[in-house]
Amino acid sequence: MGDAMILSDLTQIKARELAARKKVVLRVCLAAGCMSSESKGVKERLEQAVAEAGLQEEVEVRGVGCMKLCCEGPLVQADPENALYIKVTAQNAPSIVAALKGGKAEVARTDPDAPFFKRQLGIVLANSGIVDPERIESYIALDGYQALHEVLHEMTPKEVVDAMVASGLRGRGGAGFPTGLKWGTVAKSPGAKKYVICNADEGDPGAFMDRSVLESDPHAVLEGMAIAAYAVGADQGFIYVRAEYPLAIARLQNAIKQAKQLGLLGSGVFESPFNFNIDIRIGAGAFVCGEETALMASVEGKRGTPRPRPPFPAESGLFGCPTLINNVETFANVPAIYRNGAEWFAGIGTEKSKGTKVFALAGKIKNTGLIEVPMGTPLRVIVEEMGGGAPDGGRIKAVQTGGPSGGCIPAQHLDTPVDYESLGKLGSIMGSGGMIVMDESTKMVDVARFFMEFCMDESCGKCIPCRAGTVQMHNLLEKILQRKATVRDLLKLEELCDMVKHTSLCGLGQTAPNPTLSTLRFFRNEYEELLQPDKFGPPGNGGPRESARTP
Amino acid sequence: MAAKTLTIDGKPISAEEGATILQASEEAGAKIPTLCHLDGVYDVGACRLCLVEVTGVPKLLPACTTTVAEGMDVKTDSERLRRYRRMILELLFAERNHVCAVCVSNGHCELQTLAYNHGMDHVRYDYLFPKWGVDNTHPLFGMDHNRCILCTRCVRVCWHIEGAGTKNVSGRGAQARIITDLNIPWGESDSCTRCGKCVQACPTGALSHKGSTVGEMERDRGKLEFIVLAREKKQWVTAD
């Protein structure tokens, strides 16, 4: 390893990077969504066109992360005129270069001032679509790693924790536990060895925020982890990332390598006594590993089954040591909080939910993609103004948040502000940020069955309520859908929902009934329409015991 | 060691620091139902039958893994707890093929006893009737997967008391099953020491001595605790 990095090196890199900036920057989205529409070919073609036009000195073609409007990909953005080209192909890409010299671009454009973009507030995604995720210098040019330097040299670990408490940041993985409190507990736990884990096992079907953050701005996550490690006294970090995200893994590996080369990870970071290394652990397809204790079991190379808490990971976690686990988006918030101050962050959002939240907007909606909005933004603004409503003149029926652990919020509640408490009151959860819009053609009982099947398949099988309960609940939902169920079955289903919710070992089982419960609450008529008359009469009046079998 | 005072079902109790609610409740004379718990082996909190209500805690807590705290007010029995426990038992009976009348453990089965105690005279859920099969390849023991409730007692005694690591769980969810080695017939396993601890540990008729017929399979669970205690406290063993 070379000499330790100091602040002046950081400023030098930044100055060099800014000096090398060319007059025009063409940004090509190279996140997984656009990559699947061959944006890599678009980038190559653009580079070729720039060379052919002899514009290498003036134009830079830069591969960047997500530019948010995934449904219109591949996206290309031209600076400084701020033109956003959509559905670019290798064939029509050269005309974008031609347009720089007064020609006409034969590519459709979208309005960068449309509500979809204007209503966004970038903290986590501030660099997404701007920074080159494969070059650490690009991140440093945007003041990257300055927060880490300041924290290491001007703050004690306790001050770092206090600032996190003051910021009011809450965990973005779903439950919304105050991040500062978690950091404080790990910091106070006795132990020479401590760990920091980044939970990048984004398992909710319909959520891709964390993937985008990792693909678009991996260094923000690394810097956030390093600050957290300093605060709690850890020297080893792990990023547990899904195997389904090969591009995110590759970018992370690359980012860690670059940070090590510059001495921003490793021993004696910024000439301080702080040592910190990060290793990647690749998940292998188990939703339950998003649960903290199951995730730790998996990092230890075991079957990813959860265990009862306490002891909490903050006291006895990975390999029995105090462990801090936060998710990707939480860590990505960290550098900005220390760069701009806790008060700045606490000034955004609502009283109890600070900052912004990233959502993956998908389903039956015109504009699908990534959005980051201040906490407290009404759902209606997100879905109707930004999302553009249902496509083809359809009507929005419900919005599903929180994936298999969340619920469906019906259209009449669209004015609900997006924050932890308001969504909780409606029987849903903030979740990690998946937001699936459903229109009139979506059958809610089918949605409930879909999520129950998911939970049934993903149950680890350790505790009985989740393992056997999800099977029975799924069968009952199937029976209702096949129009073979009676009101007795519906009551049985509700009773099971209540039991599984309150007796399961981990969050997966405890929240598995949520989609069913919330659709029962708001769309009960859809269930009742499918029920058959009960030949035994209404339950509870002394009729025969249905399907009674003695063991 | 410091003592903690707490209330269990209205009765004031003092328990050693670090003791579980389950241990403390025994002294209070309160019988909390358990299935995955086995004296002498570490707890996993999986069966959820021992869930209790603790005043001031919104969630139900497993008695086997929750340690006592000063001033704790524990309720081990309530209408709600009994309802949940009965439902858990019904789910188990519906999950695999538990037919007491032809089972080796009839009359000595923990699952059956619990069902009696909870007044489970019928099962409200559809029986799944899976075809799990029987492994009778071992010279001494038999394993009937149809009667397995996946409490993992056998796995835990095999790893932590015997130290052979023969048994484990494969798959997950409803497809989870107990395996020997690389999912080979038990009789072909060479890591198995034939110690029989797993058979002693099994709460149902899933593991049995070969040759036992209906109702004949009785177990001596005290043996396992005896071995563990003897090892920990160096009792009954001498150097020469």
Add this chain to the structure above:
Amino acid sequence: MLATHSTSQRRRLQAVLEHASGDKRFKILEAHMKKFQFRHDALIEILHKAQELFGYLEDDLLLFISCKLKLPASRVYGVATFYHFFTLKPQGAHTCVVCMGTACYVKGANKVLAAIQEDLKVKPGETTADGQLSLLTARCIGACGIAPAVVYDGTVTPRQTAESALEQVRKWVTP
């Protein structure tokens, strides 16, 4: 080293090793284990590598890993079968992974899947009789913005329909 493994298993392992002596892949795998100092917590990383090298995790391979890491065979098997990503059966020459995440589902991924199933007479998790194609489903590949998505041989393809999917898979398998 093989103290925990008695006669028949030891014989079997020896057979595996003899068979493997000419196979470079075992050497690469062992080097990978060495990189992790044969630590138990690296088991999942090792299984990833093994599957990458061999395509699937057959029993002999699991036995090899179990012996080298000094982990009980039941533990290796238990871990390998817990995670969806690992497969213990050989895969087809090509793979088609239909994403069944929520966004893809509400946009008709089930119809895409049903069409392929119908056309090729193969169920998810199975391989066609000619060994050409394995049909798989994924819980969400995070490509919700371009739903419904299908991954053909590792390439994510956006906005699939029953027709476009059949066109692609028929290139590999003749129904």
